[in-house]
Amino acid sequence: MKKILIIQQKMIGDVLTSTMLCAYVKKYLPETEIHYLINENTEGVVVNNPNIDRVVFFKKEYRDSKWAFYLFLKSISKNKYDVVIDVYGKIESALISLFSGANVKISHFKWYSSFIYTHTLKPLRIKHSSMGLAIEHRLQLLKPIVPEFNPAEFPPKIFLTESEILEAKLRLESKGVSFSKPLVMISILGSSEIKSYPLQYMAEVMDAISKKGEVIILFNYMPSQLKLAEELYALCSPELKAKIRFDIFEPSLRSFLGILYHCDALVGNEGGAVNMAKALNVPTFSIFSPWIKKISWETFNANKANMAVHLNDYYQNESMSKKQLKKASQTLYLKFKPSLFTEKLDSFLKTNVFVNN
Structure with missing residues (x-):
């Protein structure tokens, strides 16, 4: 079973939107184990999500302490991920991608971090659906692992009991x-x-x-x-x-x-x-x-x-x-x-x- 880490450290709307990546990976690669890396304060929108096998929290202390961040990076290495999809695209997440040791690392192109990834994609400038560019940007990150990907136009879901x-x-x-x-x-x-x-x-x-x-x-x-x-x-x-x-x-x-x-x-x-x-x-x-x-x-x-x-x-x-x-x-x-x-x-x-x- 392949393990995929999807990184989305940002605000609630971003974290919720990127759960669509988890949903589509589960749909096209159902045997995949999906870990979703998010900030602690955004947990509420991913609780009970059946497309996420494990939530990994990026804690405030990792920003406050370089040593704590280094220990976190080491813990990421131990998970032996096969694929990393870095939606966040900042220095922190680039380092997480690097330490993951994954054979496939995907993100949007940025000149200062492109060398870390095996696949980089340039953001779209024209939207092609009612989903909006913020979602289309994210979904294009699936192309390297799901070449025949064809998304349906429905919003991400929150799972209340x-x-x-x-x-x-x-x-x-x-x-x-x-x-x-x-x-x-x-x-x-x-x-x-x-x-x-x-x-x-x-x-x-x-x-x-x-x-x-x-x-x-x-x-x-x-x-x-x-x-x-x-x-x-x-x-x-x-x-x-x-x-x-x-x-x-x-x-x-x-x-x-x-x-x-x-x-x-x-x-x-x-x-x-x-x-x-x-x-x-x-x-x-x-x-x-x-x-x-x-x-x-x-x-x-x-x-x-x-x-x-x-x-x-x-x-x-x-x-x-x-x-x-x-x-x-x-x-x-x-x-x-x-x-x-x-x-x-x-x-x-x-x-x-x-x-x-």
């Missing part, structure tokens, strides 16, 4: 949530300030949702973002606050996923929460940061269940580099008023949330 789903429903019911009303999760913040839609604008988006009919609105944010969540809540009108359940917050990733499973839609900042919703077949309306490429992360948009908006849909900023866009993101966000995408949001809500209105 029946008990997790039931327990989440009971928690909601214990809080007085009525499932006779649509339940909408709002991804109120991105992972950083330059990936977060302005709070005043987000309040306007929620107000537009609330005026469509009876609805229960939940907030998704990290514990470290509580103060910003409170600021957003303070911006809401009394009528809107009456439809927001600010008291419902799940501290763990798995418990959040259980709640998200029961939602009719997720609306808000593009990022990990959007990817998780898609993996649970929850319709999504994503608002992109001005510096993130929509062509890469607008995934599975072939149907009306997944819609997205980007400032470039309304104002072209193609002359600006990625570095310039990041620096100007706050200014650009101010141009990205909710009124620009009112019609598209209305269409999404009518199709997925307020179906009977």
Whole structure:
């Protein structure tokens, strides 16, 4: 039996997206043993995934201590992997690939690390499906080991147990949530300030949702973002606050996923929460940061269940580099008023949330 190590040290959305590699390897090479190397804080999206035989954690201490990292590299060597697929493509993962001793090492081409790998592929620039470039980039890494690879266009999956789903429903019911009303999760913040839609604008988006009919609105944010969540809540009108359940917050990733499973839609900042919703077949309306490429992360948009908006849909900023866009993101966000995408949001809500209105 061959052993394959797939490396994806990054954020939740990246880790979830790259589980598609695990799924396709299992499909085309079913006898393969798959190990998936990820950061510890992203474990929640891979629990119970039948396509992963072992999860290998990259711990914070490996970045803090060169000795700890060296010992980790030695432990990788002992696994005697046959194939390594390095999705992450940074110096850390290049060293892990090198120490693996695998006969086949695959990654995207980078001039400073290409000598480590047996196969390097140049990233695609044009997408060929509704999956989005971020996914197509990853899936092309399978070509050296699955030459006849032909992917179907479906999102990665999160595997919740029946008990997790039931327990989440009971928690909601214990809080007085009525499932006779649509339940909408709002991804109120991105992972950083330059990936977060302005709070005043987000309040306007929620107000537009609330005026469509009876609805229960939940907030998704990290514990470290509580103060910003409170600021957003303070911006809401009394009528809107009456439809927001600010008291419902799940501290763990798995418990959040259980709640998200029961939602009719997720609306808000593009990022990990959007990817998780898609993996649970929850319709999504994503608002992109001005510096993130929509062509890469607008995934599975072939149907009306997944819609997205980007400032470039309304104002072209193609002359600006990625570095310039990041620096100007706050200014650009101010141009990205909710009124620009009112019609598209209305269409999404009518199709997925307020179906009977």
